[in-house]
Amino acid sequence: VVHNLSLPAPRATPGDRAHTARAPEAAGEWHRITIRSGDSLAAIFKRQGLSAGELHQIIALGGVTRKLTRIHPGETLRLHIGPRGRLQALVHEIDRTHAIQVKRTDEGFEASSVHRAPEHRVAYASGVIRSSLFNAAQDAGLTDDLTMQLAGIFGWDVDFALDIRSGDRFTVVYDQRYLHGEKIGNGPILAAEFVNQGHVYRAVRYTKPNGDADYYTPDGHNMRKEFLRTPVAFTRISSRFSRGRYHPILHRVRAHKGVDYAAPRGTPIKATADGRIVFRGRKGGYGNVVVLDHGRGYSTLYGHMSRFARGEHVGSRVRQGQVIGYVGMTGLATGPHLHYEFRIHGVHHNPLKVKLPAAAPIQARYRKDFLSRARPLLAQLDVMGTDRLAAATAE
Numbered sequence: 001v002v003h004n005l006s007l008p009a010p011r012a013t014p015g016d017r018a019h020t021a022r023a024p025e026a027a028g029e030w031h032r033i034t035i036r037s038g039d040s041l042a043a044i045f046k047r048q049g050l051s052a053g054e055l056h057q058i059i060a061l062g063g064v065t066r067k068l069t070r071i072h073p074g075e076t077l078r079l080h081i082g083p084r085g086r087l088q089a090l091v092h093e094i095d096r097t098h099a100i101q102v103k104r105t106d107e108g109f110e111a112s113s114v115h116r117a118p119e120h121r122v123a124y125a126s127g128v129i130r131s132s133l134f135n136a137a138q139d140a141g142l143t144d145d146l147t148m149q150l151a152g153i154f155g156w157d158v159d160f161a162l163d164i165r166s167g168d169r170f171t172v173v174y175d176q177r178y179l180h181g182e183k184i185g186n187g188p189i190l191a192a193e194f195v196n197q198g199h200v201y202r203a204v205r206y207t208k209p210n211g212d213a214d215y216y217t218p219d220g221h222n223m224r225k226e227f228l229r230t231p232v233a234f235t236r237i238s239s240r241f242s243r244g245r246y247h248p249i250l251h252r253v254r255a256h257k258g259v260d261y262a263a264p265r266g267t268p269i270k271a272t273a274d275g276r277i278v279f280r281g282r283k284g285g286y287g288n289v290v291v292l293d294h295g296r297g298y299s300t301l302y303g304h305m306s307r308f309a310r311g312e313h314v315g316s317r318v319r320q321g322q323v324i325g326y327v328g329m330t331g332l333a334t335g336p337h338l339h340y341e342f343r344i345h346g347v348h349h350n351p352l353k354v355k356l357p358a359a360a361p362i363q364a365r366y367r368k369d370f371l372s373r374a375r376p377l378l379a380q381l382d383v384m385g386t387d388r389l390a391a392a393t394a395e
Contacts, residue, residue: 028082037073048079050087057109058090064100064113068092096184097177118177118184126171126384129164136170146174146186151233152321153203153215154194156225161235161261162352163196170194171384173377188213191377193385202381204374208366218378220362220370226294227356228272228320230261231302231340232327238262238337240352257348258301258341265336267327269302271318272340280314286339287331290324299346303339304330 033044045055058065071077071092080089090102099114127140137147150172151160158164175187194201203223207213215223239260275292278299283289286303293299306328318324329336342351362370 028080028088031079031081033077033079035071035073035075035077039071039073041068041071041077044077044079048081049085050079050081054087054109058102058111061102061109061111063111065102065111067094067100096179116179118179120187121176121178122190122380123174123176123186124172124380124384125174127169129168129170130166133160133164133170140170140172142172143186146172146189148233149189150192150194153189153192153223154196154201156223156227156229156356157201158194158196159229159352160233161230162237165197168194168196171381173380173384191374191381193381202378204370204377206362206366206370206373216362216370216374218374220367222359222361224359225356226273226320226359227298227300227342228270229351229356231270231272231300232261232263232267232338233270235261235263235267235338237352238335240350258303258339259351260337260339261327262335262337263327265306265326265328267336267338268323269305269325269327269338271320271322271324272300273298273320275300275318277312277314277316277318277324280308280312283331285332287333288325288328292318292324297345299343301339301341301343303341304328304333304337306330306336 031048035044041055041059042052045052059068076093078089078091078093079087082088086104088104090100092100094100097116097118099116100111101114102109102111104110125137125140125142125146127136127142129136133151134144134147137150142150150170171193172189173191174189176183177185177187188205191204192202202218203215204218205213205215217223237259239256269290271292273292273294275294275298277290278293279289279291281289283303286301288303288305288308290302290305290308291299292302302325304327305325308325309323312318312324327336327338333339340351342349342354344354
């Protein structure tokens with residue numbers, strides 16, 4: 001319980017003093033309501049014949065009850081209505097582990113926030129890529145969310161648009177959450193291994209005392225780089241960096257100072273590093289363009305966008321992985337794709353080959369704790385690898 005708020009009951013009239021002096025009604029019925037699109041608490045109270053005045057009292061408690069003004073479709077509301085049609089209790093189930101509870105007392109209504117702590121279990125999965133990472137992950141029992149986590153962890157070292165080969169493989173140790181013996185969802189990946197063209201990458205999740213979590217190599221180097229390798233997920237490269245490429249529209253040879261990623265129109269484009277928007281608009285053959293300044297001479301350009309992400313403008317700060325626009329074919333383009341450029345002090349570099357600066361390693365004060373926590377997770381990856389080898393040999 002994080003809040004416990006009460007509000008005095010309204011002054012009793014002569015006609016109801018007899019029952020307000022007693023304990024709240026214990027009898028009545030529970031009504032379970034699934035919130036629909038366009039629903040509000042006021043509309044639900046009206047449908048159930050409940051007092052608008054009592055709703056006002058509940059919202060006036062403040063604190064956790066403010067969240068009741070922002071209910072969403074699919075969430076659940078349970079109402080305990082007494083024999084005289086008065087609300088005795090309200091439970092708003094935000095998700096399986098969080099709820100807001102309101103109860104009638106002798107003094108008025110009382111509200112609290114309830115958290116049900118789930119049980120955490122460790123789960124394992126491994127797979128071999130034959131056609132795509134998504135297909136292999138699905139065959140291994142991983143959800144799309146876990147697959148995206150896996151790609152995100154290794155996305156600084158492995159270009160999932162370019163580097164994946166048949167025979168590449170992965171092993172994942174991840175968290176599962178249970179409530180009263182029933183699985184309610186997955187938590188984060190705890191450790192993972194990805195073997196790409198024979199090169200083994202390993203990562204372990206470590207959470208600092210302040211709650212910040214990141215992934216590190218077994219020896220404590222950050223898996224993150226200051227720049228993502230690719231700004232769009234799981235697409236193909238349609239044109240590479242070249243000093244002399246025949247332009248399909250201009251019909252002449254000219255330098256192609258970036259990489260083109262073919263993707264369906266509307267595919268989200270992500271900032272490859274933290275930075276500031278220094279240009280956002282139309283720019284000749286680039287069409288709709290965003291240019292980011294990342295400091296220390298680094299900048300990136302994203303061209304041919306169909307549209308820009310909302311809420312951003314020149315001068316806005318963006319975070320690595322934040323969506324800044326969507327794939328299109330504005331400007332000189334024969335089909336929907338992203339044109340991506342990487343510059344250092346104004347000089348174009350091949351985004352596929354440039355050495356990316358690494359993020360900071362594990363801090364010295366956390367290193368001992370990190371190593372002690374990483375050891376059993378790495379041992380589990382070893383066991384999974386041994387089991388996989390044994391299974392392959394048996395076949």
